[in-house]
Amino acid sequence: MELLEPLQKAIEEISKLPSIGKKTAQRLAIFILKSEPEQVENLLSALKDLKTKVKFCEVCFNLSVENKCTICRSQKRDITKICVVEEPSDIFALERTNEYNGLYHVLGGVLSPLSGRGAESLRIRELTERISMGDVKEIILAMNPTTEGEATILYLAKYLRSSNIKISRIARGLPVGGNIEFADQATIGRALLGRSELE
Amino acid sequence: MELLEPLQKAIEEISKLPSIGKKTAQRLAIFILKSEPEQVENLLSALKDLKTKVKFCEVCFNLSVENKCTICRSQKRDITKICVVEEPSDIFALERTNEYNGLYHVLGGVLSPLSGRGAESLRIRELTERISMGDVKEIILAMNPTTEGEATILYLAKYLRSSNIKISRIARGLPVGGNIEFADQATIGRALLGRSELE
Numbered sequence: 001m002e003l004l005e006p007l008q009k010a011i012e013e014i015s016k017l018p019s020i021g022k023k024t025a026q027r028l029a030i031f032i033l034k035s036e037p038e039q040v041e042n043l044l045s046a047l048k049d050l051k052t053k054v055k056f057c058e059v060c061f062n063l064s065v066e067n068k069c070t071i072c073r074s075q076k077r078d079i080t081k082i083c084v085v086e087e088p089s090d091i092f093a094l095e096r097t098n099e100y101n102g103l104y105h106v107l108g109g110v111l112s113p114l115s116g117r118g119a120e121s122l123r124i125r126e127l128t129e130r131i132s133m134g135d136v137k138e139i140i141l142a143m144n145p146t147t148e149g150e151a152t153i154l155y156l157a158k159y160l161r162s163s164n165i166k167i168s169r170i171a172r173g174l175p176v177g178g179n180i181e182f183a184d185q186a187t188i189g190r191a192l193l194g195r196s197e198l199e
Numbered sequence: 200m201e202l203l204e205p206l207q208k209a210i211e212e213i214s215k216l217p218s219i220g221k222k223t224a225q226r227l228a229i230f231i232l233k234s235e236p237e238q239v240e241n242l243l244s245a246l247k248d249l250k251t252k253v254k255f256c257e258v259c260f261n262l263s264v265e266n267k268c269t270i271c272r273s274q275k276r277d278i279t280k281i282c283v284v285e286e287p288s289d290i291f292a293l294e295r296t297n298e299y300n301g302l303y304h305v306l307g308g309v310l311s312p313l314s315g316r317g318a319e320s321l322r323i324r325e326l327t328e329r330i331s332m333g334d335v336k337e338i339i340l341a342m343n344p345t346t347e348g349e350a351t352i353l354y355l356a357k358y359l360r361s362s363n364i365k366i367s368r369i370a371r372g373l374p375v376g377g378n379i380e381f382a383d384q385a386t387i388g389r390a391l392l393g394r395s396e397l398e
Contacts, residue, residue, distance in 0.1 A: 003291065004253055004263070006252040007253055007262060009248065010245040010249035018227070019223065024218065027218070028217070033249060033262065043246075044243055047213075047239070047243060050206060053205040054232055063232065065204070089225065
């Protein structure tokens with residue numbers, strides 16, 4: 001017995017989503033089949049709106065419904081600082097801390113020679129253009145502490161050094177609430193190297 | 200910073216799907232945001248077709264694009280046997296074996312007093328109507344070997360006993376390619392009880 005064509009097609013499309021395998025796609029398709037039409041309509045229109053209404057900020061490439069995002073439009077932000085992140089979702093995480101009042105720049109990924117992502121695939125040119133406007137005094141590199149993230153930080157630090165502005169990176173160390181006993185070697189090592197003097 | 204409204208709405212709708220939490224929903228929403236418009240269009244139209252084109256067979260409640268499913272319409276099936284399953288996906292699994300040539304009946308779940316699912320929520324009345332047509336000689340109960348599945352088998356066996364037809368259940372035992380050493384106690388016990396004589 002062949003699967004019904006619309007079901008097969010739906011499973012195929014759903015399984016193109018990240019971290020969704022064939023089995024999960026089948027379960028989701030059957031769930032949608034059994035759902036109330038109104039509920040499915042809500043899901044479809046939400047996805048449609050997501051794709052049509054949300055775009056990328058033309059300055060920092062954060063998500064936005066306007067041409068410029070709320071952070072770039074705000075009068076209250078410190079325009080001398082730009083925090084460089086991999087993805088828009090990192091901005092949410094950083095904003096939640098309430099510790100940063102500068103601007104952002106979304107690179108759109110990290111350098112990854114193995115998967116063929118070189119510097120030209122990241123928004124580095126757009127970043128240097130923003131720096132060349134003259135207001136920026138500090139660039140904070142906030143990549144994920146992964147191998148690719150580290151490589152990207154080293155690359156950017158070298159690339160931007162000539163521009164005569166301060167370049168920093170966010171600290172690596174023990175997570176708050178963490179435990180020295182169970183922390184990995186590399187994290188403890190970084191926490192030691194990054195120690196700060198008490199006054 | 201608040202999440203953008205269309206993004207928030209999309210995450211909310213996606214996380215209503217089974218086994219999709221808030222974090223996965225966020226990742227999926229961002230993936231959709233970054234996908235090519237054509238790709239998203241394909242997904243949306245596949246989901247729409249799924250919901251509008253696929254219905255349930257009016258006889259056995261299998262999935263179908265017609266009023267009757269391909270199995271119920273087929274001239275080659277043995278109409279004296281009905282295999283009762285929980286969900287349409289079980290039919291796919293049974294059909295793949297090529298060991299069964301009878302008809303099916305989708306109950307639409309199992310008895311589950313804890314989650315408030317009683318006999319009236321299952322398609323038992325529809326099953327007895329099919330039996331009363333007189334062609335059926337055997338009912339094969341193919342519920343999942345879970346507590347609820349077992350309860351449903353016992354209930355149905357008792358409920359249908361009066362109808363004077365053969366009632367059977369599929370065997371429990373060691374899975375093919377399995378290993379006695381690592382099988383659980385209950386499975387080995389069932390395999391022993393269900394042993395068959397060699398000729």
